[in-house]
Amino acid sequence: MLEQTQEPINRRDFMKISGGATLALTAQGKRIFAAEAPSMPNIVLILTDQQHLDTISAAGCSHIQTPALDKLKNRGTLFTQSYCGNPVCGPSRSCIFSGRTSSETGVPVNGRPIREGIPNLGQWLSQHSDYETIYSGKWHVPEGFTHFIPGFDVINTGIGGQGNIGDTSASRACETYLHNRTSDRPFFMVASFLQPHDICEWLRINTYPPDQLRYAELESELPPLPDNFEYDPREPDYVKRNRQRRDPPKGNWDEMQWRYYRWSYYRHVEMVDAEIGRILQSLEDTDHLNDTVVIFTSDHGEGMGHHQTVRKSSLYEEALAVPFIISWPGHLPQNQTNTSHLITGMDIFPTVCDFAGIPLPEIMRGRSLRPLLTKPDPAWDDAVVCESNSNRGRMVRTSRYKYIAYAKDEVDQLFDMREDPGETRNLSADPQYVSVLKEHRERLIEWERQLVVAPDLKYANAWWRKG
Amino acid sequence: MAKKRTIVGYPLVPDLLGDMNLLQGFPETPADFDPNGQWINTYRIMTCHGYREDGNEDIGLLRLSKSPDTDDTFRLQVDREIVNDEHRLHKYTAEIICRKDLSASPVSWRLSNQFTAPNQSDPQTLEETGKANGTTAEITINNRTRIASGANPITADWCLFEAVQRLPFESSTSLVVDILEGLSVHKYNQRLSYRGLYTRANNSLQWFHQIGHGVLPYEYWLDDHHRLQMVTTGARTYILSDDAEARLTHQKTRETRAFKRRQKKYAGGDRDA
Numbered sequence: 001m002l003e004q005t006q007e008p009i010n011r012r013d014f015m016k017i018s019g020g021a022t023l024a025l026t027a028q029g030k031r032i033f034a035a036e037a038p039s040m041p042n043i044v045l046i047l048t049d050q051q052h053l054d055t056i057s058a059a060g061c062s063h064i065q066t067p068a069l070d071k072l073k074n075r076g077t078l079f080t081q082s083y084c085g086n087p088v089c090g091p092s093r094s095c096i097f098s099g100r101t102s103s104e105t106g107v108p109v110n111g112r113p114i115r116e117g118i119p120n121l122g123q124w125l126s127q128h129s130d131y132e133t134i135y136s137g138k139w140h141v142p143e144g145f146t147h148f149i150p151g152f153d154v155i156n157t158g159i160g161g162q163g164n165i166g167d168t169s170a171s172r173a174c175e176t177y178l179h180n181r182t183s184d185r186p187f188f189m190v191a192s193f194l195q196p197h198d199i200c201e202w203l204r205i206n207t208y209p210p211d212q213l214r215y216a217e218l219e220s221e222l223p224p225l226p227d228n229f230e231y232d233p234r235e236p237d238y239v240k241r242n243r244q245r246r247d248p249p250k251g252n253w254d255e256m257q258w259r260y261y262r263w264s265y266y267r268h269v270e271m272v273d274a275e276i277g278r279i280l281q282s283l284e285d286t287d288h289l290n291d292t293v294v295i296f297t298s299d300h301g302e303g304m305g306h307h308q309t310v311r312k313s314s315l316y317e318e319a320l321a322v323p324f325i326i327s328w329p330g331h332l333p334q335n336q337t338n339t340s341h342l343i344t345g346m347d348i349f350p351t352v353c354d355f356a357g358i359p360l361p362e363i364m365r366g367r368s369l370r371p372l373l374t375k376p377d378p379a380w381d382d383a384v385v386c387e388s389n390s391n392r393g394r395m396v397r398t399s400r401y402k403y404i405a406y407a408k409d410e411v412d413q414l415f416d417m418r419e420d421p422g423e424t425r426n427l428s429a430d431p432q433y434v435s436v437l438k439e440h441r442e443r444l445i446e447w448e449r450q451l452v453v454a455p456d457l458k459y460a461n462a463w464w465r466k467g
Numbered sequence: 468m469a470k471k472r473t474i475v476g477y478p479l480v481p482d483l484l485g486d487m488n489l490l491q492g493f494p495e496t497p498a499d500f501d502p503n504g505q506w507i508n509t510y511r512i513m514t515c516h517g518y519r520e521d522g523n524e525d526i527g528l529l530r531l532s533k534s535p536d537t538d539d540t541f542r543l544q545v546d547r548e549i550v551n552d553e554h555r556l557h558k559y560t561a562e563i564i565c566r567k568d569l570s571a572s573p574v575s576w577r578l579s580n581q582f583t584a585p586n587q588s589d590p591q592t593l594e595e596t597g598k599a600n601g602t603t604a605e606i607t608i609n610n611r612t613r614i615a616s617g618a619n620p621i622t623a624d625w626c627l628f629e630a631v632q633r634l635p636f637e638s639s640t641s642l643v644v645d646i647l648e649g650l651s652v653h654k655y656n657q658r659l660s661y662r663g664l665y666t667r668a669n670n671s672l673q674w675f676h677q678i679g680h681g682v683l684p685y686e687y688w689l690d691d692h693h694r695l696q697m698v699t700t701g702a703r704t705y706i707l708s709d710d711a712e713a714r715l716t717h718q719k720t721r722e723t724r725a726f727k728r729r730q731k732k733y734a735g736g737d738r739d740a
Binding site: 065143144145146147148155156157158159160161162164165166168169172173175176177179180198200201202203204205206207208214215217218247250251264267268270271273274275277278281285286 | 474475476477478479512514515516517518522526527549551552553555557580582584585591592593608609611613648649651652653654655658676678680681682683684700701702703726729730732733
C-alpha cells in the first residue's frame, strides 16, 4: 500500500487552478522570475554517482573542463550548500526518490529496497498525474541496473561497475526516447549515470604506484593536493578505521600518486559531463529546452584526497556535499549561485511534486526548493541532518557549524564551517563551544523525534543518548 | 562467508591479463596484412572490476572493417554491440568515409543507434548523419543539425583504431586531435604518441598512448605487422579475438537468464514490480 494524500489532484484540475504568471522581485527590486510558468513542465532528473562538489569548471574548478555542466549552471541556479541524504549509493538514492531519510526508507545500507508503504517518485507521479515516467541507468534500490523499477518505464539499464561504457548507452537511450516520442503527455525522465563512480575500479587497478608517473608528460598537469590533505588526528575511531581499509594505505601512496588519482578522477567527471551534454543537446534538438525543468545532482561525493580519503561513506564535506543545479530557461532565474541555503537530496521529491503541481505524501522530510528560486526572501530553516552508512552516524549542519556523531563512539566532531571549511580543527572538546555543541545535539534529537524509522534498524536509539 | 577477492593492483597490460587468464594470446596476423589495404578486425570488449578472481566480463564486441573508396578516402564500417545488464542490447552500426590522412579524419558518416529489450520486441532506433572538415563537424538527427568545433583537427575514436595502424613506430610520432566519441560527443585535445616497444615474457608489442580531455588514457598495442591487437582505457579493454561473437552470445545468454530471474522475483511487470 502506498501512502495516500488527503486531496489527490489530476492534471486537468491542476491546469484549471494554475498557469497564471508569477512575478517575484528581489530585495533590490530586480526581476528574477517573469515568464508565465507553464503548468506541468517536463522534468528531467540527471543523477551522477560519486561526484565531488567542486568539479564544475564554470563554478571555479580549474582542473577540469565540463562544458555541459557549465551550460546547465549558466541556465539555472547552482546550490553550493547541498548535501546528500547519506553518503552511500543505495541509501542516498532511497532519500532522493522518497523524500525520506534512509533510516525511514529501510535502506541504511546498499542492497535494500525502499520499504513498503513509502512511494518512490515514479509511483507517486504515475498515481497523481499524467506524467510519463521514464528511467535510464542506475537504480540501486536495491538492484543496481534493472528493468524492474516500480513506477517507471525503463528504457535502458546500464552496466554494473562500468559507467565508462554503460553511461553512453544510458544517454543514447534518453536521446532516442526524446527524438522518437510522439506523446503529448509531459514526461519525467531520470537519466541516472554511474560515472564518476568508476574511480572505484580505477583505485583497484592503480593501488600500487609505479616508481615513475606512468605518463611523464602529465607531471606539469597534475592538480595539487587539497588544502585539507592533512587531518585532525582526534577523529572518531570509525573514521580512522575506514581510512585504513582503503587502497592508498595498502599501496603506500606518495604525493605523486595522490595527485595522479585526482587527475584521473577529474577525467571520470569529464566523461559523465559528455553524457549530460548529450541529454541537454537532445532537449534542445527536440524543442524541449524551455518547457523542461532540469534538476542535476549526485548521490554522494568522493574523497579526492581531502583528509586523505578516497571514495565515500564519511561525513566530511568531500563525501557528503554534492553539486546541485536547477534550470528552467525562461521561467527560473539563470546563472545564479545560491551560497547560503542548506539543502539535501531529500528535497528533490517535493520539488518535483511542486513543479508537477501535485500534493505530497503525508509524511515528507524534504522541502520544495522552488521558493528558493522564485521568492526574494523565502522562509527557510537553514539546518539539515544527514545519516551515514549502516545508520552509524549523523551530521547536523547549520548555517555556521557542523556537528558529526557516530554511534558507540566517544568522540564527536564540531567544525566552524566559516572559519574552517576544510574541517581540520575539531572543536567538540573546546570549552568555548559547549553551548554550540549542546544546541546541535538538541537539534539532532528534535529531528530524530519526528522520524518514523524502519523496524529493526541498527543504532536506532543511539542519537538520543548523544543529548 | 564472502569469497576472498584480490585486487588487481596494477594497470591492465597484456601480460597481466594473461596472468589473470583473461587473455590467451592474439590471433595470428596474416603475412599479407596491410594496414593501408582491406581488413577486418574484431575485438571483444572486456571490462575489469579490479579484482583478479571475478567480475571480469566480456560485455560487447567491436568490429571494424576497412575497404577502399576513392584515391583520397576509404570506408570504415563499424559494428558495435554492448550487452547492458538484463540483456538490454545497444547496437551501433556506422559507415564512415575517412580521409587517408594521419588521423583517418572522417569526411562523412551515417550512424544507426539501436536499443533492443530482452524480449526483442519493439527495437528503438535513431539514425544520424554527419560530416566533418578540419576542425569542424556537423551532426544531423531528425533534420536538426548541430556543430562541433574545436582547436584541433577532428577525428573519431573508432577512426584512431584504424589510424594508429598506419603510424610509424618512432619516438617522434605524435598526433594532436579532437575526437567525436561514438561520432557524437566532442572531446578535446587528444595527444596520441608512440610509447616504445612493450616486451614482457609472452609479448613483444609496439605501444602507443593517448591522453586528453574526457577520457582515461588509452593504450594501444600493435604487432610488428602494424595490426592493432589490444586497446585499454581504464577498466575497459578491446582485445583482437577470433571468438568475440561466441563470447558475446554467451554474455547475452547470461544476461537473459538474469532478466528472467528478476522477472520472476518482481512478478507483475516492469512498472508495477
